[in-house]
Amino acid sequence: MSRTKTYGLLVFGPYLGRDTWGIRAHPHVALRIKRIFPRVEQSRTGDIYIKHTPEVARDLEWLLERFPLEMSEDVAVRLKTEAEAHRATEEVVTAILEGYRPPDTWRAPAxxxxxxxxxxxxxxxxxxxxxxxxxxxxxxxxxxxxxxxxxxxxxxxxxxxxxxxxxxxxxxxxxxxxxxxxxxxxxxxxxxxxxxxxxxxxxxxxxxxxxxxxxxxxxxxxxxxxxxxxxxxxxxxxxxxxxxxxxxxxxxxxxxxxxxxxxxxxxxxxxxxxxxxxxxxxxxxxxxxxxxxxxxxxxxxxxxxxxxxxxxxxxxxxxxxxxxxxARTRAEVGRQLPEPTRVTQDVIADHAVIDRVAGDVEAMAQLLLSPDSDPKERWSAAGQIDWRMREATGIAKAPYVAEFVRLLLESERRVVLWGWHRAVYDIWLEKLKAFQPVLYTGSESAAGKARSAQEFIDGRSRVLIMSLRSGAGLDGLQGVCSVGVFGELDWSPGVHSQCEGRLAREGQENQVLTYFMLSDDGTDPLMAETLNLKSGQAEPIVNPDAATFAPVVGDVDRARALAADVLARVRRRAGQLTLP
CATH class of the missing domain: 3.40.50.10810 (Tandem AAA-ATPase domain)
Incomplete structure (x- = not known):
């Protein structure tokens, strides 16, 4: 019997700090490999490198059935061992997902x-x-x-x-x-x-x-x-x-x-x-x-x-x-709760507050939009513009947000109010002081946060002011509150979902209702647009069957968009641009 034809060489070893499969193959086979393995890295010499995982070994085993490659005995053993390990894991995971319960003799949970x-x-x-x-x-x-x-x-x-x-x-x-x-x-x-x-x-x-x-x-x-x-x-x-x-x-x-x-x-x-x-x-x-x-x-x-x-x-x-x-939804496991109802609420903003801050950051906006500026300076300017303009937007609408919460409390026992900036919290604390508001933000100690949550749960406070990125995993609010208000926005849609999850969880007996307070000025319009884009990335990964917002065509460079808005605002104030 004639010797099996081979189409190149397969090796295994460390490459850039990780175990890697290396392939030197005939040109037409190399092209085929790159189509099959989209993650491959090709060197200047034409060699192909793929970082090792058991799954890659399994796929290489399948490839070698069509295009045999030369390899040492050690490499052949490694390939077979890793491919079999992947096959065994895949079989048991598939069986578990289909209802198989692996036996064990471990102590039962309480x-x-x-x-x-x-x-x-x-x-x-x-x-x-x-x-x-x-x-x-x-x-x-x-x-x-x-x-x-x-x-x-x-x-x-x-x-x-x-x-x-x-x-x-x-x-x-x-x-x-x-x-x-x-x-x-x-x-x-x-x-x-x-x-x-x-x-x-x-x-x-x-x-x-x-x-x-x-x-x-x-x-x-x-x-x-x-x-x-x-x-x-x-x-x-x-x-x-x-x-x-x-x-x-x-x-x-x-x-x-x-x-x-x-x-x-x-x-x-x-x-x-x-x-x-x-x-x-x-x-x-x-x-x-x-x-x-x-x-x-x-x-x-x-x-x-x-x-x-x-x-x-x-x-x-x-x-x-x-x-x-x-990742399972409540519907999939038969523990379905109604999804939170989201309501976008138009809110007035004090335009003068935003105008003043725009004037303060005008120089940074020009630096950010200049193609000749230093990249590090542009990066720094982007962060400062983002912070200052978001804070200004929050301050500009804070009194109106507080008034909306006050009206909600005429019919609701308690309300959770989410925000981001300390200056905004101070306005809310003053405007809502009749309801004994408490803070659960990044400034309080763990004990302080626990006290605030308990005061809210016990009814000594009717308003819990939470930082958008505080409280993930917090339990207990669902028994006393079903209404939340986003007085400020986060760039990440997942943050809003985490906030809603403090109320929409097992033990909640009412329909959860969350209000998104949106101004037509400042950073709110851009953030609302960006959040639609990001929902198109985040939600389908966790829940492929979920309906999501249609993503905006193209990426949103939020820093540049904010900078352009700042300069347009400054020109309008100077009378250089006619309002539409």
């Missing part, structure tokens, strides 16, 4: 699990890697992730959560798995918890910390943690560009299980999904460049950030099919 919660925990166990649990707000993601810890091999575990949630996590742990010892980390510097009163000399089974303390503990806990749970995992959407991201990536090394929890993991553009998975399941989506070649398609923003995914619905389906994400 509260019985619902089938969909156990299914997600089973997938985390089956993958033995990172899974994003993106169930809709109110479906019990915290409880679901704790089910993973029934496996003794999953201990010790580390829960990382926002600043206001450690005590809530400890209560949930004690109610679900009461035989495990939990410990809330109280310092940014490592210490021995066995020396603390009440420890009985035992190390914790479950450590609980916040993202702000993570960097201080990463090296101390590295290699000791078997399971990582990232609550509100969108905190990692900037990846390893931040200290907390680098600390999270370090801790993830060598862990058996990793779970990320968030109903809104993508706040802005689709490339945030890669940043999260690069920590949660390293390599699962390839390198960043590979991810953008395979899934990208939009223009890149400043510093190569903010990249749109060409088909977010397809990406979401892929993540589900591979078990990298488990």
């Amino acid at each position: 509260r019985p699990a619902r089938p969909y919660q156990q299914q997600a925990a089973d997938i985390v166990h089956a993958r033995r890697g990172g899974v994003l649990i993106g169930d809709q707000v109110g479906l019990g993601k915290t409880y679901t992730s704790l089910l993973v810890l029934r496996d003794p091999a999953a201990l010790p575990a580390l829960v990382v959560c926002p600043t206001h949630l450690p005590a809530q996590w400890l209560r949930e742990l004690e109610a679900t798995l009461p035989w495990l010892r939990g410990h809330i980390i109280t310092s940014t510097k490592p210490y021995d918890p066995t020396a603390r009163r009440g420890s009985d000399g035992r190390q914790p089974d479950v450590w609980i910390t916040t993202y702000s303390k993570l960097a201080g503990w990463a090296h101390h806990l590295h290699g000791k943690i078997k399971t990582l749970i990232f609550d509100e995992v969108q905190e990692l959407r900037t990846g390893t560009a931040t200290n907390k991201g680098r600390a999270a990536a370090l801790l993830a090394e060598g862990t058996l299980y990793r779970a990320g929890l968030s109903a809104t993991p993508v706040y802005n553009y689709g490339d945030e999904a890669w940043e999260i998975y690069d920590i949660l399941a390293p390599g699962a989506l390839g390198s960043r460049d590979e991810f953008l070649r395979e899934w990208g398609g939009g223009q890149r923003g400043m510093n190569d950030r903010h990249v749109k995914v060409a088909n977010p619905r397809a990406l979401g389906t892929y993540l589900r099919d591979t078990g990298l994400m488990v």
Whole structure:
């Protein structure tokens, strides 16, 4: 029998810090490979490089059936082993999604699990890697992730959560798995918890910390943690560009299980999904460049950030099919609550306030729009213009927002009011002081936030003023309030959904109603337009079947648009431009 014809060479080894498959193939085969593997990287020599994952090995095995490649015995064994591992994982994940329940002998939780919660925990166990649990707000993601810890091999575990949630996590742990010892980390510097009163000399089974303390503990806990749970995992959407991201990536090394929890993991553009998975399941989506070649398609923003995914619905389906994400709606699991009703409410704004600030930032607007200015100076100017103009818009409409809330309180027991700027909060506090408003923002300590929430729940306050990006995961408001008001907007649609999720969750007996207070001046018109664009990126990834706003054609360069608006406003005030 004649020797099998080969079409090139396949090698395996480190390349740019990661295990990589290298291919040198005949030209026509190389072209075919690039069509089959959109994430491939081609060198100047014509060689092809693909970062290793078990899925890539499986696809290469399939490719070699049509175009055999020469390889060493070690490479052949590696390819077969990795492909079989992927095949086995795929089979069990598919079986679980179709209703199979893997048997186990672990201790049962103190509260019985619902089938969909156990299914997600089973997938985390089956993958033995990172899974994003993106169930809709109110479906019990915290409880679901704790089910993973029934496996003794999953201990010790580390829960990382926002600043206001450690005590809530400890209560949930004690109610679900009461035989495990939990410990809330109280310092940014490592210490021995066995020396603390009440420890009985035992190390914790479950450590609980916040993202702000993570960097201080990463090296101390590295290699000791078997399971990582990232609550509100969108905190990692900037990846390893931040200290907390680098600390999270370090801790993830060598862990058996990793779970990320968030109903809104993508706040802005689709490339945030890669940043999260690069920590949660390293390599699962390839390198960043590979991810953008395979899934990208939009223009890149400043510093190569903010990249749109060409088909977010397809990406979401892929993540589900591979078990990298488990995301169910309330309707899918039979625990349906009415979706929040959103109402856009036109509101008056004091144009003079916005005009004054526009005059103050005119020079920065000119710098931002000048093609000859320094890129770093443009970046700085963009941030300052964004902050100043958003604050001015909030201040300009704050009295009118407060009056609207006052009218709502004639018929509602309580109202949650969301905003962003301290100067805006001060106006609301003064205008609504008859209702004993309390603050839950980035300025209060965790204890202060807890006191504010409790005063609101107990009825001592009728207005809870919350920062748009505070309170993710907070539970308890749904029992006393069903009406929220967005007095200011966030650039990210996921932030608004998270805010609504504080009210629209299990235990809510009324239809949740949220009002978006929109001015026809300042930053509101541009933000409303941008939010439609971003909804087209974020929602289909988590829920491919969801109806979303039609995205705006083209990307919205919000900084330049704000700068152009500033200059137009200044010219109008100077009489150089006629109002339409």
